[in-house]
Amino acid sequence: MKQKSDQVEGKDDIILAGKGLCKGFPGVWEHLILDHIDIDVKAGEIHALLGENGAGKTVIANCLSGFYTLSEGQIYVKGKPVTLKSPRDGIRHGIGMVHQELALVKPFTVAQNIALGLPTSDLSFPLPEVENRVRQLSENYRLYIDPLARVEDLSAGEQQRAEIIKVLYHDPEILILDEPTSLISTDAEHLFEALNSMATMGYGILFITHKIEEALEIGDRVTILRLGKSMGTRETAKTDKTELVKLMFGEHTPVQLERKPVKSNNIVLDVKNLEALAADEEPALQGVSFSIREGEILGFAGISGNGQSELAEVITGMRRATKGQVIIHGKDYTNHAPREIIRAGVAHIPEKRRAMGVIEPMTAAENVVLKDIRVPPFSKGSFLNKSQITRHTKEIVSRFGALVSDLWKSQTRILSGGNIQRLILGRETWRMPRCLVAVYPTQGLDAKAIDHTWELFMRLREEGSSILLVSEDLDEIMALSDRIAVMSKGRIVGIFEGGEAKREQIGLMIATGASKA
C-alpha cells in the first residue's frame, strides 16, 4: 500500500504503466506466466527489470509493446488506458521494443529494414530519405551504423545498433530493451552510454536483464520478477546486491557440497589408450587413458576444442575410436552402437543441447521419454502409454522446474535453452544411471539452476553413479570433482586429486598445455 502512494506523487512523470498484468498460456500449470504484475516507467529514467530465466521478463516486454496480448490487466500510456493488439499499436502509442532475438530481415539492408515499418504509402520508395535519417540518428545518439550495409554482414553489436536505430526512427517515448547485453557482452559500455544520454533527453527506458550488476549499474529503479510474480520495485541507490539476490531467488543459501571420500574400488568406466579423429579428420584424441570408480566424479578441465567433445562422443558411441578401448563395468563397448551403450547404463548430457539433446520439432513429453520409449510402462507392445508418459513428464518437469506450456502440444524448439537443459537433465538422471557423461551441463543456466544441478550430481554420486564431467568453468570442476583431469591437444596432461588440486596450478596447465611436472 505504501508503494501505491509513492506512485501517486510521481504520477505526472509516469509515461508507461501496467496494472495487474496477467498472462497465462494454455495448459500451463503451477503458476501463471505473469501473475498480476504492476510496473511503471517514468520519463527520463532507466527502469531495470530483473529476474532469472523463465521469470517472465520477456513476456512483460512483449505485452507492453503489443506483441503479445494480455490475459488480464491494463496498460496505461501517460495515464490513459490503452489496448495494444499488435506491435503497430505499440508503435502508435510511442512504445518501441528492441527484441532479444533481433527482429531484422537478414538479407535486407539496414535502411530497407527500417523502411518496412514506415507508415508511408505502399507504392512509395522511401529509401533515400531513410538513409539520410539513419545517418542523422546515428550521429545524434552515437550509435554508428551504415544504412546501406546488409544486416547479415553485420556483427552482433552492429545488428543491435541497427535494431535500436530502427526503433528510434519511429520517435518513441518509451524504449524497451530485452536482454540487450546478451549479444554484446564486450561492448556493453557503449550501449550504456547511449542509453544514459537518451534517458537524459527524457525517454523512459525499460531495461531487461538477468544480471544483477547490470541492473544496479544502469537502472534508476529496479523491479524484480520471480516465477511470474513481482517481488517489488527498489531504487537502485537504496538497494544492494544481497537484497536483489534474495528477491530474485528467494531465501536461498548457496549449496554446501559435502562429500564423503569415494568408498568403492569398483571401476565403472575404464578408458584405455583411446584415439579418435575429429570431424576434420585431424587427430582429436591421442592416447587417452583414465578410469572412474563407482561414486566418483572425474572432472575434465581445459579449453574446449582440446578433445573433450570427441572423448564424450567416443564413450557414448557417437564417434568411432580408431584405437584403444572403452570398458564399461568390465565389458568392452568400444565402437558399439549408442543404444547398446545406453543399455549398459551410460547416460549422456550432450554438448549441443538443441542439436543432440532433443528433437526440436517434437514435444516436451516425447523428448522426455525418447530413450525409454521401448520399455514399460511407457509403451505396451507397439503402443505408447500416453497417460504414463504424461505422468512421468509432469514429474520431471516439476522436479526440475522446467517451464513448458503444454507437454503434448508445444514444440521443444520454442523452449529456452535453460528449459531444454532441464528436460535433458531430468531424462538422463531419473533412473540414477551407473555412469553419466555430462558435457557443459550448466552452460546457460541461471545461478539457481546451476545449484540444483550441482546438488543433483552430488546426490547421484552418493547413490554410486560415476560421472564424467566436462566443463570450462573451473569453479564447477573444483566444486564437484573427486579428481580433475586436464586435457590439452587430445591428451590428458595431468590428473589431480580433488583435494590437492591447486587452482593456479590447473589454470596454468590449461593455459600452457604443459604436463604435470
Add this chain to the structure above:
Amino acid sequence: MNLAYLWGIFLGSLHAMVPITLTATGEVIGESAGLFNIGLEGIILLSAMTGALGAEAAGPSVGFLVGLGTGFAIGLIFGLVCTYFKGVQLIAGVGINLFSAGLVTFWLIHLGVPGHHAVAEESQMVNISTRYGDFSPMIFVAIALPVLIYILLFRTKLGLKIRAAGENPQAADVAGINIHLLRLLSTAAGASLAGLAGAYISVNWLGSVTKEISAGRGFIALATVVFSGLNPLLVLLGGFIFGFFDNLAVWVATMPAVQKVIPWQFVAMAPYAVTLLVVTGVIGRARFPAAMGIPYKRE
C-alpha cells in the same frame, strides 16, 4: 523459306510462353511472401474451363475476367487455409489440383462430349494480325507484367513488405505489418495470374478445353520460379525457354519426316525433360525466402 520457318517457331514459342510466364510471375509474388502454391496446375485447368464458359456467355474479354476471378477465388481459399488457419501449404495445393481435375472432367461430360469442349470461334479472342504474323494481345501482357512485378517487388515499399513476410515474418510483424493479410493477398494476386493463364489457353491460344489442357504447365511454372530465383525478369527468360521447347515439340512431332522415325509422344516429352534438367542445374544455388512454406504463429 528457312527464315520463315524459324520465324514461325519463334512466334509459336511466344504464344507458348504466355501461360507459363503469367503463372510463374504470379507465383513469384506468392513465394516472395512465403506461400508455396503447388496447386497452380489445378488453377490453370479450372480457369480454362470457367474462362471458356464466360467467353461463350458474354465474349472473350469477360472470359478472361472470369478466368482471372477464378484464380483469385481459389487463391483466396488457399491463402486463408495457409495463413489464418495455419494449414499445410503442400496439402492445400494438392487439394486444388485434385479438385480441379475432378470438377473439369465432370463438367466436360456435363457439356456433352466427354473430355473435350471446343470454344466457338466467335467467342475466342481475336489475335492482332500484322504482316509479321498473328500476335495474341496476351503476349504483350506476358512481357510487360514481369517488368511491372519486378518494379513492385524491388522498387516499392510494398515489395519490401512482401519479401520481409517471406524472409522473416516475425520481424515484419514487429514492424507493424499484418502478415496473414499480406500473405493472403499476395498469394491470391499470384493465383489470379494463373487464372488468367488458364483463360488464355482456352479462350485464345488453343480455343478448346480438354481434361488435360493445363498439360503440366502449372508445374513447369513452378520450375520456372525455381530457375528465376524469384526474379520476375528471369521468369520472362525462363518462360520463353520453356515455351520454346513446348512449341518445338509440337512442331517437330508434326513433321512427317520425323514422325516416321520417332514416335511423337517421345518428342512431346522434350519440354518436361528440359524442365527437369534446368531445375536440377539451378536448384541449390538459388536462394529462397527463409520462412517459405512455414505457417506464421506469433506466440
